[in-house]
Every structure is written in structure tokens, then in C-alpha cells.
Amino acid sequence: MTSNSLVYLIALPLIGSAVLLLAGRRADRWGHVLATLASGSSFVVGLYQFSQMLARSGEERAVTQKLFSWISVGSFKVDAALMLDQLSICFVLLITGVGTLIHIYSIAYMSHDLDRRRFFAYLNLFIAAMLLLVLGDSYLNLYVGWEGVGLASYLLIGFWNQKPTYATAAKKAFIANRVGDLGLSLAIMISFATLGTVSFSGVKEQAEHASTGALTAIGIMLLVAATGKSAQFPLQAWLGDAMAGPTPVSALIHAATMVTAGVYLIVRSNFIFDAAPTAQLMVAIVGAITLLFGAIIGMAKDDIKKALAASTMSQIGYMILGAGLGPAGYAFAIMHLLTHGFFKAGMFLGAGSVMHGMDDEVNMRRFGGLRKFMPITFATFGIGYLAIIGVPPFAGFYSKDKIIEVAFNAGGVKGWIFGCTALLGAAITAFYMTRLVIMTFAGNKRWDAKAHPHESPALMWIPMVLLAVGSVASGFIFSQGNSLRNWLAPVVEHEHEVEVELLSPAVVSILALLLVALGVGIAVMKYLRTEVLREAPENVSIFTKIARRDLMQDAFNEAVFMRPGQKVTAALVDIDKFVIDGAVRGVARLTQGSGSALRTTQTGYVRSYAMWILLGAIGLVATIWIVTL
């Protein structure tokens, strides 16, 4: 099937972005409206495509559109082509839907910012790039979008770059992402070298009779790419600092959409990972490590946005774990991704709303008792909270429990380790999210005298309410009759292998709920029963100190990569200065010196030239005479 309207999905926000950036200050008055309309109309196109897709039967649902022939070198041909299938449409609707809501929210949130138009231009640029990422029909097309979202993310994290720390945060994110991007480009190169093609369909076909070694190499490189973009261990350090961007950016890019690109990449490449069990196992291990890593950091953070960022890291860890568990987990990874998109975006917008009412304060030790002052924010945030800790019937319950269940069913020691990690993660999630909610909305008032907490305007709370509705309903809808799983089946293709039932779903659910209750209970005891201090206590255990410092991730990166890197750079600079430049300068000095020495013979006097000619002639004659003698 082909369709001519796919390109509009990307073109609308791209044009919006271009108009806003090129029109400059003239567009200040209407720029945000245009951007929101562009994103909204892209969403409408997405809905139209979705309805068209529903009208067709399972195998014929994917549509493609060839834009132009991009590269044609010998046997290597890449078209700039778009492909919309069951997997892409989930992302398209999430990106444009949540994206549009966040555009609406930003109109109010950024209303006092002089550069609001530029902000919206970048948001539109991001939407376009992200859509290209999920719509590209080959790894190379995906790569363009992949880099595009990296750029948009960089621009938006550093949006308030008048603050040097924010500009640094943007650079940090960009560099960490570049490391991951290197993995993706290597994966593409290996794929071209061994399989001779880079399109999804081509690779899928070739993967059946390719060597396991090549597929493992591609898979590991794709995993590196995913760890960079999705802030997974060991490239996770940038996500916390990325909270320097305006809060809607954190909600859209660093919670709901861009950071899930890694999950998309792995699920999209399911045919590679299914054929390369080592790479697949590594995916699951990375996911499991990150879900604990993020959760532990989340427990110690007092900055509301950084706590949410740590939670994002942890939740994406769940998705990666799910994606690393093979055909049984792909659909649930995507399900968790979608539900997470709703509740985490909602919670970030809630955090933004709190900051909006509290003069941009982010320290939760300066909040407290905001429930009465921001009832709508509290309600929507509370729904998101119930969803993320996995209380039925909220969305997170359906998706997260399924991942835990699949983890247990991976079988053997692997199953126990992954399952218990995921369960433990769920308990910690419950703890830190409860802590966050209590410190922000309940307990005693700890804010400064000049703060006047108030509810945010309707433009801000309406998107929050809509996302809260999604947080309630999405999990139920997706799991009702395995709807999402069946929907995705043609793409992720799970031929039913024998499922090892280590623990039955009911047992997993009960265990998870018990652990969640335990986590909530501890948090209530610790933060509601006892008074929260305005200053973070210093006499804490070494573990808390380490967790506050993000489990030493920055210290590690500095010690292992930055300082040796600086030394290598300094050494290379010295080599450049003394060896290479030395050689070049030496040649120059030699020429110059011999030149100035020879110059003295050029006196400009005819008589001296005549003298030289005479001497030369005598010398010549003498030479001939001696030679012939």
C-alpha cells in the first residue's frame, strides 16, 4: 500500500518551524498559535491515517510513501521513503497528540518569555524530527530523524543559555547523545557491509541467513545507540542535567517521546535481536541495571524535576528490559512506553504548574501542603502518581505488571534475576514517587514568605487533565483483549514460543502490589509522619550521599573519560605543536634562512653580476679543462 499523505505528518511541523525561525520577531505575536496549529494538524493527519489503517486488515495495514531517490551508488540504493505501520502509528499518535497538548500548555507556561516564538519553533522542529525518526523506512532515514531530535533536544535544553550551567547541560546531553549516535552509525555501516542493505525490510529479509556474529555486532551497536538516546546505563548521566530546559520540554522530549526512541529502535529491530540472543540478553541487562539505577537516584533527589527525570530513566529501563525479553516483551515495552508517555508527561506538566505557582522553585523541601492551593494540579498529578506506581486500574498497572510477569517468564536464573529486579524497582518507584507527592502536596508549608502559590491558568491545566484521562484509561484500553499486542503482532511477529510460566500473572500482580504498598508505607512513615526539613540533612548515610550525587555517574565519567581524555588531548596538542608544526616551521625556517643568505649575492650592481658571470665562465672552462685533461 502507498499513501501520499504521510509526508504531511512531517512537513506541517517542519514548515511551521521554518516559518517561525525565518520570520523572526515579526512572528512574535502569532508564532505560538501557528506552531500549535501545525502540531495539531499533524495529529489530525495521524488520526486520519489511523482510521484508514483500521479499515484495512492485519497484514495490509502498513503504508509507504517514496519521497525521492536519496542515494544511488552502484548496488547501494537508499530512497528517502516513509513507512507507517502498526508500530509507527502508536508513536505518531503519541508524539503529535502529547506534543500538541504540550504546545497548548507552553502557550501559557512560556507567556512571559521574550523568546517564546523561538521556543515554539524548536518544539515544532522536534516534532518533525521525531516523526521522521519513527516514519523512516530505513536505518539511514531513521538516522536523520535521530540526529534531528538530538539537535532539537540540545537547542531546547539550552533554551535559557544565558545561564552558563544550562548551556553546559545542553552540551553534556549533546555529547552523551553523540556517543550513542556513533553506535547507530556503526550499526548502519556494519549492516551495509555484511547485509548489503540498510532498509528495515531488506535487513529483515537478510537477517534470516546472516551470520550470528554480524547480527550480534549490529545488535550491540544498536543497543549503544539506544543507551545514548534513552538515557540508559552507561550513558544515562545527561538526563538529570537535561532538566535545565523549560518544563514543557522535559515533559515532551525528556519524558514522553525522544527518550523512548531507543525503545523504538530496539523494537523496530526485533528481527536482529531475535536472531542474536547475546545482544538481546545485553539489552535486558542494560534495562534491568538502569531501572534500579534510576530508581535509587530518584529516592535521594530533592529537586522535583530531577526526581522525575530519575524516574523516567527507571521507567525506560523497564521498557528496555521488556524489549530485551524478546517477542514476549516487545508489545508490553511499547505499551509501557505509551502509558508512560501519558502519565509522565502529565506529571512533568504538573511539576511545571507547581513551579509556575512557586516562582520557579524546584526544591521539594521548599514546597509542602500545596494540595489546597493547586487542587487541579494535585488531582492530575495524583492520577499520574497512581499510574506510575502501578495501582489498578490506572495505566501503569497494566503495562508494568506485564513486563514484570514477562521478566519472570524468561525462565531459569535469568527469569528470577530480571523478575526480582523489576519487582524491587516497582517497590522503590512506589517509595520515591510517594515521597515526591508527599513533599510537594502534603505536610507542612515550607515555602518562602514571598511565594504565593496559585492554580495555573486553564491553558495549562486542560492539557494536564487530558493527560490524566489518558493515564487512567490507556492501560485498560491497550490490554483489553490484548488489543495492543494483537495490533503490533504483524510487526514484532511473535510466533508463539512455549511460555515458561514461572509465576502466574495473579501471583505477580499480588506480589507487585504488596511491594508497592510496602514502598508507599515506608515513604508515608518517613515523610508524612515525621516533619520534612527545609534543608536537606547532612548527617546521612554514605549511600544517601552517593545517591544524591547520582550514584557517582559524573565522578565516574570525569575520572574515566574526561580527565584521561583531557590528558590525551593535551598530549596531542603538544605533538601537533612541536612535532608537526615543528617540521613545518623547520622547513619554513630553512627556506627562509637560505633565502636570506643567498639574497646578499643579489646586490643590484651590474658589475657584480658581470663578475659572477665571469667567474662562472672561468669555473666552467676550468672544469672542462680538468675533466678532459
Next chain:
Amino acid sequence: MNPANYLYVSVLLFVIGAIGVVVRRNAIVVFMCIELMLNASNLAFVTFARINGNLDGQVIAFFTMVVAACEVVIGLAIIVTIYRTRRSASVDDANLLKR
């Protein structure tokens, strides 16, 4: 008379001419010294023609005279022009190329 004596005269004239070119500053004198060297070589040509008993050297002497005549015309013209513009016929003053 021994033809070699002519050669000695020729060498003597050539050396006088060469030294004159190198030592003297006045362009006219330098020029005359060049003529002297040309004539010294002419004498050598003619002498060798006589010694070897063929006419090649004498023919070349004619060629040299023709070339020398042309050279005199052009050389004197240059010297006169330089003198007119600079009020000097010293070859050391004509060192513009150095700068």
C-alpha cells in the same frame, strides 16, 4: 710569425676587456670593454681559422661583427636614454631591480 702570438694578444685583450667590465663604472667604458672582448674573440676565431686552414672561423668573425654592430646600436640607445633620465651614466646607479 708564430700564429700563437695572435692568440696571446687575443687573450690579453679579452682579459683587459673583462677586467674593464668588472672594474669600471662608466657605462660607455664598460660598453667599450665589452666590444674589446668581442674583438678579442674575433681575433681568436680568425687566428684559429688561419691555424686550421679553413674559413669557418673567418665567417663566424663576420657574424660576430654584425651582431656587435646591432648591439652597439641598441646598447648606446639604452645608455643615452638612461643618461637623459638620470643625468648619470654610472652602471652602479642603475640598480632599480634590487628594490
